[in-house]
Amino acid sequence: MAHKTENPRAWLFVAPVLLLVAFNAFIPLMAVINYSVQESFGNNLFFWHGIGWFEQIMNSERFQATLLRQGFFTFIILAIELPLGVAIALTMPKKGFWVPVCLVLMALPLLVPWNVVGAMWNIFALPDLGLLGATLNGFGWEYNMTSDPFDAWFTMILMDVWHWTSLVVLLSYAGLVSIPDAFYQAARIDGASRLSVFRFIELPKMKHVLTIAVLLRFMDSFKIYTEPFVLTGGGPGNSTTLLSIDLVKIGLGQFDLGPAAAMSLIYFLIVLTFSWIFYTLMTKNDPM
Amino acid sequence: MDFFTWMAWTWQTGLFIVAIVGSITLMGIIEIFRPGGSPKHGILGLDTTRGDRLFISIIGFLWINLLWLALISAPLLGAVVVGAIWVALVFRFV
Structure with missing residues (x-):
């Protein structure tokens, strides 16, 4: 120009x-x-x-425990959804009749509103009536989401994987179909293995969409509220009280505006910092 | 006057707003006189412009103050000194 x-x-x-x-x-x-x-x-x-509220929050054991819980949740979510999403995208057909079928099936969970997902899984996981709960109990696992923290976490993570893996799949798929056939032909001539095709062609070409996927999944899972709130309400005890649930408890339940405001600012700073770090690391070697 | 008392604004918050908005405006003014953002390849291996350096220094400054509260406790005078050194280092080397 x-x-x-x-x-x-x-x-x-x-x-x-x-x-x-x-x-x-x-x-x-x-x-x-x-x-x-x-x-x-x-x-x-x-x-x-x-700065009293900031000092109180930074030294509060409740905040530290919630933050740890939140970090653990986000880490598990990313560790499951990213590889799984890429793997599903790799197995999806590139052309033909099944393409729209797969795409629509993949997009379906994304269309369900958060509170509906929470309510659905809540009923799905009921130990006596729900399909999941009754089946697991039938297999001899004494599954009860409302009294066992492990079961609550298991259900919460399964729910998030069900709801959001599709996003990673759709993004990765968009990256995959944009690779021209010539790359694969060249790889075939060179006798490249399936693994090196993935490592040197598909993964680099998916890098940008995966950057977006990591950022979106990180931010969304870090500020997730509705789904776990409807599913478990933060319980049993405090075992699934994530950051935003705790924040709402302080801000709107107890109406402690000061501590809630200080906490949300610290929360904001954490999300901002991590998003910046992810983005910087993943676009570091790109030309500006 | 009712407008300010209604939302319980304090002059300290006002100072903070002025500082943030002012520093962004300052970046804009510098950009007019020296366009291009003075890109640099710093010790962290990052390509940064002066706006990036401002962002990194503000984020770092806030973290230094928060961690000071968590590990050492108030008053924040020491954290402000360490933070100022951090800002200077970021603008010089990053």
Whole structure:
């Protein structure tokens, strides 16, 4: 591009969006920052509290336990969904009658709303009535999601894998079908094994969509709320209370605006930092 | 005046907003006079522009303050000093 004409009127067209973003994103974020340094006693009375809430949250065992739980959940989700998604995408047909069938089947779980997924799995996992719960109990595993933390985690992870692996599959599949046939022909002439075709052709070509997949799955699983809340309500005990569930408990259950605001800012910083690290590492060697 | 008391704004929050918005605006103004963002290949092996360096330094500064609270506890004077050194290092070497 040798020459671009600049028209200052363009700013005028951006202005409404700017105003909208200011009103629904920037000012609320600043309000959260504002609450995080104050103590409120209801009746719209606020008192200056400085960095006290941040100190309290950073030293709170409850927050540390929740954060650990959340990190564990996200790690498991990524470790299962990414390899599984890529593997399914590799086995899907590239052309013919079965392509739309596979795509629609894959897209179905993504179309179900979060709270419906939670309710569905809640019933599915009932130990006496639910298909999953009754079957597992029939096999002799004393499965009860509402009293056993391990069972609750098992169900929660299975639910997330069911709901979101499709996203990884669809993204990887889009990456795979965009590889021209010439690459595979060249590989066949060179006598490349299936493994090296995957390692040197398919994986590099999927890199960008996988970057998106990792980012989306990381952010979504780190801020997941509805599905585990409907499924287990954070229980049994606190064993499936993830960060956002705890945040809602503090902010809306106990109405402790200050600590909730401080916690959500720390939460935000964690998501921002990790997303930046992932993105930077995965696009490091690309030309800018 | 009712507008400010309604949402319980404090001047400290205002200062923070001004600092964030100000630093982004400053980046914009510098970009007008020295376009291109002064790209650099730093010691972390990253290609960064001056906006990237601002982002890294702010994120790092906040983390230093939070970890100071977790490991050492208030007051934050020491963390601000360490943070300022961090910001200077990021702008010089990253």
